[in-house]
Amino acid sequence: MEQHRHDHRRLGRELNLFDTDPLMGAGLPYWLPDGAIVRHTLEEYVREAERAAGYRHVYSPVLGKRELYEISGHWDHYRDDMFPPMALGAEEVVLRPSLCPHHALIYRSRSRSYRELPLRIAELGGMYRSEPSGVLGGLTRVRAIQLNDAHVFCTLEQAVGEARSALELIARAYADLGVRASRYRLSLPGEGGKYVADPQLWRRATALLREVLDGSGIAYEAVAGEAAFYGPKIDVQIADPAGREATLSTVQIDFHQPERFDLRYIGADGARHRPVMVHRSVIGSVERAVAHLLEQHGGAFPAWLAPVQLAVLPVGEAQEERAHEVVRRAAARGLRAEVRGPGQGGTLGARIRAARLVPYVAVIGEREADGGLVAVRLRDGRRPGAVPAAELLDRIAERVAGRGHELWPAA
Known part of the structure; x- marks a missing residue:
């Protein structure tokens, strides 16, 4: 029963966050207004955190020529998970399965100096995976993915520090979101032709990632067969209420794509050098992050992330204008508040129960209206x-700005 109660698909429907339609297709959910608020707030949070960490944001197209993915290696090693090419005149274009080839092109679009490195490029961008229908479910496995992705182009000497900083950024985000990592995994290649055949590449990248993990004091497990096709990665694993595990965040050190795209920078010696590419995602896909947050918190999002932060409940019609005034003042403070009057949900008790997942409820009766007060629940x-x-508005604004999880100071 507990597992069902915290299933994000049920909660998403109950809270009017997202839904699906057969005409849109399996694995292609749409976001309803309250879900769009959660998604937008989460996206703005991660953009702000990245800006503070020195990242610059870009936008890149969701389409690319087939040749782009032949160069990156996706066409040879990842084709089964990509949508078929589309004919465009004499060319073929493909819905991108990842953002890294586009960011490699952005890097090489102009000459780079060692003085610019590390160059941190981030994007919340769409990518598309041809997932089999049997594995699709809610927001956790979808075909259209909004990925929080970033790529750091740096010198070899900077790579370990950049990867370690990415892990620290992930840890801070988890603290703000109330997310717990179940374990850290060093994902290594397995047998077969799925992986790039370059043993030296794998040894170098794996040694650096071990240095990152050991230097961070993080316990981890090395698991074969879970690497990206072009290199090993650190996977931050999460678990749902039923104990099922999934990857949310990743950090990778990549020597493969800088070589494939012939990326260069001019060093202090005036010579051309090859940068290292550090891939990292703080919250992974927005879809999977929201699914996990729903299940982790049972729909009771942290106040700063909640679609409605304050519900104002007038006892009767006589207090409705006062309730609307409080909501207007809340909106002026940047808070998300709404009036839930007698005409919207019946008795006061019924409206209070309906608002059980709203962090703050303010009841306004005759006495409160006369005194400029609100009864807080x-x-x-x-x-x-x-x-x-x-x-009340001061207290809420303070806690939202600080992204705290405590709603009210202890008595």
């Missing part, structure tokens, strides 16, 4: 009592 069951509306 918290999602965790506490009732701090009647406070001035301005004080």
Whole structure:
């Protein structure tokens, strides 16, 4: 029963966050208004965190010529997971299965100096995977993916530090989101032709990733057969309420694509050198991140991420104008608030129950309206009592800005 109660597909429908339609197709969910708020807030959070960490954001097309993916190696090693090419005159274009080839082209679009490195390029971009229908489910396995991706172009000497900084960025994001990593995995190649045949490449990249993990003091397990086709990676694993594991965040050190795209920079010695490419994703795909957050929190998102942060409940029609005034003041503070009056949900008790996942509920009766107060109820069951509306908004704004998980100071 607990597993079902926290299933993100059920919660997504119950909370009106996302849905699907047969005419759009399997693995292609759409976002409803409250879900779009969660997605937008999460995207802005990660963009802000990346900007603070020195990343510059770009946009790149979701299509590329088949030749692009032949150069990157995707066509040879990943073709079964890509959508078929589309004829465009004499050319063939493909929906991209990843963002890294596009970012490699952005890097090589102009001459680079060692003084520019590390160059950190980030994008929240769409990519597409031809997933079999049997593995699709909710937001966890989809065919259209919005990926929080980034690529750091750096010198060999900078690679370990950049990968370690990426792990620190992931840890800070998990703390803000209330996400727990179940384990860290060093994903290595397995047998077969799936992987690039370059033993020296694999040895160099694996040694650097081990240095990153050991230097960070992180316990990890090395697992064969889970690497990307072009190199090993650090996978940050999460588990759902039923104990099923999935990868959310990744860090990779890549020597393959800089070689394939002939990436260069001019060193201090005036000679041309090959950069190293560090791939990293803080929250992975937005779809999988939201699915996990739904299940992790049972729909009770941290206040800063909740689609509605404050529900204002007038007891009767006489208090509705006062309730709307509080909502207007909340909106002016950048808070997400709405009035839930008698005409929207019946009795006060029924409206309170309907708002059980909203972090803050403010009830306004006759006494509160006359005194400029609101009776506060918290999602965790506490009732701090009647406070001035301005004080409540100050408290909410402070906690949202700090991305704290505590709704109200302990008595």
